[in-house]
Structures are given as C-alpha cells and as structure tokens.
Amino acid sequence: MPNPEKMIAAVHAYIAAFDAGDPDAVAALYAENATCEDPIGTPQHHGREAIRAFYTESMKTGAKLKLEGPIRVAGDYAVFPFSVNLHYEGSDKRIDVIDTFKFDDNDHVIEMKAYWGQINMHGF
Amino acid sequence: MPNPEKMIAAVHAYIAAFDAGDPDAVAALYAENATCEDPIGTPQHHGREAIRAFYTESMKTGAKLKLEGPIRVAGDYAVFPFSVNLHYEGSDKRIDVIDTFKFDDNDHVIEMKAYWGQINMHGF
Numbered sequence: 001m002p003n004p005e006k007m008i009a010a011v012h013a014y015i016a017a018f019d020a021g022d023p024d025a026v027a028a029l030y031a032e033n034a035t036c037e038d039p040i041g042t043p044q045h046h047g048r049e050a051i052r053a054f055y056t057e058s059m060k061t062g063a064k065l066k067l068e069g070p071i072r073v074a075g076d077y078a079v080f081p082f083s084v085n086l087h088y089e090g091s092d093k094r095i096d097v098i099d100t101f102k103f104d105d106n107d108h109v110i111e112m113k114a115y116w117g118q119i120n121m122h123g124f
Numbered sequence: 125m126p127n128p129e130k131m132i133a134a135v136h137a138y139i140a141a142f143d144a145g146d147p148d149a150v151a152a153l154y155a156e157n158a159t160c161e162d163p164i165g166t167p168q169h170h171g172r173e174a175i176r177a178f179y180t181e182s183m184k185t186g187a188k189l190k191l192e193g194p195i196r197v198a199g200d201y202a203v204f205p206f207s208v209n210l211h212y213e214g215s216d217k218r219i220d221v222i223d224t225f226k227f228d229d230n231d232h233v234i235e236m237k238a239y240w241g242q243i244n245m246h247g248f
Contacts, residue, residue, distance in 0.1 A: 072220060074238075074239045
C-alpha cells in the first residue's frame with residue numbers, strides 16, 4: 001500500500017510543479033505506465049511521456065491551481081478539491097475541479113481522473 | 125446521458141434526505157442494481173435494498189452532512205466535497221469526505237464511492 005503522508009506530499013508537489021510550469025516535475029509524480037483522464041469521459045493519456053506532453057500544453061494557459069479544501073486519503077487514493085485560475089482576454093476565469101489520484105506501491109500516481117464540466121467554468 | 129441539472133438536484137436531495145434521517149428517500153435516488161462503496165476499499169453494498177440498510181445504520185449516528193464546495197459535474201458523474209458532522213460523548217466530530225456519484229440514463233445513482241480515511245477524521 002502507498003504511504004498516506006507521501007500521497008499528501010505528492011498532491012502538494014503536483015500543485016507546486018504545475019504552478020511553476022514544470023511538466024517534467026509533474027510527470028515524475030506519475031508511474032511510467034500511468035493513465036490520466038482530464039476531464040473524465042475524454043480519451044486517456046497513457047504513459048508518462050504522453051502525460052508530460054499533456055501538462056506541457058495545459059501549462060501554456062498560465063493557469064494556477066489552488067487547493068480548495070482538505071485532501072481526502074482513502075486506501076490507495078488521494079482525492080482533492082481545487083480551482084484552476086486563469087487570466088486572459090482581460091478577465092479572471094475559474095474552473096472548479098476534483099481530482100482522484102490512485103497510487104501504486106511506490107507512491108507514484110498510477111491513475112488520475114479529473115472531474116469538471118461546463119457547469120464548473122466561471123467567467124468564460 | 126443523465127441530465128446535469130437533475131444530477132445536481134439529486135446531490136442536494138441526498139443531503140436533505142440523509143439529514144432528515146430518511147433512508148427510503150436516500151435509497152430512492154439509487155438505481156435498483158446500484159453499488160455503494162463507503163469508504164473506498166471496503167466491501168460494496170450491492171442493490172437498493174442493501175444500500176437502504178447501510179444508510180439506516182449510518183443515520184443512527186445522528187450525523188449531518190454539509191456541502192463544502194461546488195458540485196463538479198462531468199459526463200455522467202457528480203462529485204462533491206462535504207463534511208459529516210457528529211456530536212457524541214460531549215464533543216463535536218467531523219469527517220471530511222468526497223463522494224463520486226455515477227448516474228445512469230434515468231438520472232439514478234448507479235455507482236457511489238466515498239473517499240475518506242483516518243486522516244480526515246477530526247475530534248475522535
């Protein structure tokens with residue numbers, strides 16, 4: 001089983017790495033054969049390289065992430081509410097998201113799912 | 125596909141029915157063949173009757189639920205952060221939880237998973 005303290009540390013590291021615009025650091029939190037589905041219902045990114053490429057594109061928006069409540073830790077999952085904050089075309093925009101991170105025994109994210117939809121997009 | 129407005133209404137109805145101590149009303153939000161896993165990693169309750177029995181027991185604690193942020197709606201999922209608030213043995217207790225509700229085409233919950241663990245229990 002993954003370690004709860006390490007799972008929590010990984011979530012904080014994820015947010016810090018995203019906000020620093022460092023896709024390599026984000027990808028390093030994932031297992032080599034991980035999947036990433038963001039938002040849920042869209043095609044999965046499979047494997048650390050595809051995931052790195054996905055974050056490289058995402059970070060071009062200049063979005064910053066803000067944790068919006070406590071990280072829930074259950075078994076091999078860490079689940080957390082956060083907001084994605086953007087500024088472009090002269091206005092602030094926000095997306096409310098919840099991510100589920102499933103960890104492997106080496107404390108790497110093996111499966112990520114992001115839950116957000118049109119109803120969670122504000123200022124667009 | 126389930127209807128986003130009906131999914132949001134179902135989450136609010138779920139919280140209201142739980143707080144009213146009405147397991148029949150909670151069970152009615154679920155599909156006949158639904159599953160409920162609370163917390164994730166424990167054995168699933170399978171079918172509306174087993175789910176009703178589970179909520180009947182849960183409600184005996186007198187717990188009240190409080191939504192702690194916006195409901196995320198993505199495809200056929202509604203996902204929401206909330207707290208479970210209890211008072212017994214002379215003190216207030218709180219558990220921070222995130223639930224994922226997956227809906228069927230009739231806007232009933234077909235799969236529920238609750239994410240919370242020891243680290244999310246306060247005042248116990």
